[in-house]
Amino acid sequence: MPRPIQAFVHTDALRHNVERLHTSAPDARLWAVVKANAYGHGIERVFEGLRACDGFALLDLDEAQRVRAMGWRGPVWLLEGVFDARDLELCSRLDLWHTVHCDEQLDMLSRHKTQVPHRVFLKMNTGMNRLGFKPQSFRSAWSRLNQLPQVDEISFVTHFSDADGPQGVAAQMALFTQATQDLSGERSTSNSAALLRHGSAPDVAADWVRPGIALYGSAPDFPQHDIAHWQLQPTLSLRSQIIALQDLQTGDCVGYGATFRADAPMRMGVVACGYADGYPRHCPTGTPVLVDGVRTRTLGRVSMDMIAVDLTPCPQAGFGSEVTLWGRASSGAVLPIDEVAHAAGTVGYELMCAVSGRVGFTQD
Numbered sequence: 481m482p483r484p485i486q487a488f489v490h491t492d493a494l495r496h497n498v499e500r501l502h503t504s505a506p507d508a509r510l511w512a513v514v515k516a517n518a519y520g521h522g523i524e525r526v527f528e529g530l531r532a533c534d535g536f537a538l539l540d541l542d543e544a545q546r547v548r549a550m551g552w553r554g555p556v557w558l559l560e561g562v563f564d565a566r567d568l569e570l571c572s573r574l575d576l577w578h579t580v581h582c583d584e585q586l587d588m589l590s591r592h593k594t595q596v597p598h599r600v601f602l603k604m605n606t607g608m609n610r611l612g613f614k615p616q617s618f619r620s621a622w623s624r625l626n627q628l629p630q631v632d633e634i635s636f637v638t639h640f641s642d643a644d645g646p647q648g649v650a651a652q653m654a655l656f657t658q659a660t661q662d663l664s665g666e667r668s669t670s671n672s673a674a675l676l677r678h679g680s681a682p683d684v685a686a687d688w689v690r691p692g693i694a695l696y697g698s699a700p701d702f703p704q705h706d707i708a709h710w711q712l713q714p715t716l717s718l719r720s721q722i723i724a725l726q727d728l729q730t731g732d733c734v735g736y737g738a739t740f741r742a743d744a745p746m747r748m749g750v751v752a753c754g755y756a757d758g759y760p761r762h763c764p765t766g767t768p769v770l771v772d773g774v775r776t777r778t779l780g781r782v783s784m785d786m787i788a789v790d791l792t793p794c795p796q797a798g799f800g801s802e803v804t805l806w807g808r809a810s811s812g813a814v815l816p817i818d819e820v821a822h823a824a825g826t827v828g829y830e831l832m833c834a835v836s837g838r839v840g841f842t843q844d
């Protein structure tokens with residue numbers, strides 16, 4: 481019998497979230513961002529749930545090959561473009577759309593031999609200052625790109641740095657619109673936060689939206705808003721079981737460092753889940769958790785393979801009781817991953833990507 485911890489990928493929730501995001505931008509096509517192995521879910525495990533999207537966007541060439549291997553004949557976009565001239569051969573062979581964000585990528589493309597011209601997204605740096613041409617050099621990059629026989633249609637992309645925060649998207653949007661206004665081509669600007677929070681502002685949804693995190697049932701602007709507010713459902717559940725019980729007396733301590741001390745007699749469960757499974761060690765006493773679908777809290781430090789939970793709100797719980805670390809319990813009760821991430825001082829993105837290799841996955 482393996483350790484009882486398991487991760488579940490919920491196909492119905494993925495379908496729901498795609499539909500939900502479509503309603504925020506009914507006229508735009510939707511890239512499902514599946515980089516980082518579909519935010520830790522596994523590309524093969526999300527494919528069915530996301531197939532109502534219009535294209536898959538990702539970073540790794542290996543991941544692009546896997547999407548093609550699943551039988552997807554629609555658009556696939558390399559969000560960072562190519563890293564090496566040889567990558568362009570794979571773009572030709574697998575019909576991958578790719579970003580062009582720097583002169584080096586333009587050089588590689590100009591030397592590439594291909595029968596079929598490529599679809600490319602020319603990227604503008606409107607303030608994030610990671611990838612892209614500055615607005616003032618965008619025009620000359622476009623001219624160069626436009627003259628290449630290797631290039632078919634040119635589309636335009638930028639990425640917002642504060643779509644989830646107080647600055648919003650207006651300033652970056654203005655730069656992008658201004659520098660592309662007389663160029664013809666499709667446009668894509670919005671990640672999850674921009675789509676949900678600013679998608680109804682003019683041109684923000686544009687021709688293509690490209691949500692990632694919201695597809696996976698995490699609110700991009702938690703704690704300001706939660707997934708219930710955005711009508712999203714969790715797509716990844718981490719579940720385990722209680723493997724031991726302890727009756728604590730007043731003054732008894734729990735776990736390494738004895739950081740939790742009982743101020744009254746209480747019943748406590750030990751869960752087969754620790755930081756070696758990807759549960760964050762930074763979660764303090766009081767981090768929410770579901771036992772048999774009932775909300776309770778963790779006690780003391782997270783160890784490598786175990787955590788302790790307070791059984792006061794669930795007196796029927798015992799050996800083998802289901803524990804939902806985040807996501808959806810068998811009963812249907814939901815604990816958003818954002819609440820656990822927040823308790824650990826991080827974001828849902830990081831927790832999803834960090835579920836460790838020793839955790840078995842099931843698609844349901």
Ligand SMILES: *Cc1c(COP(=O)(O)O)cnc(C)c1O
Nearest residue numbers: 513559639671672690691692693
């Ligand atoms: C990751 C990424 C996205 C998706 O972002 P979310 O915040 O997960 O919605 C969109 N566009 C680009 C360029 C990205 O790298």
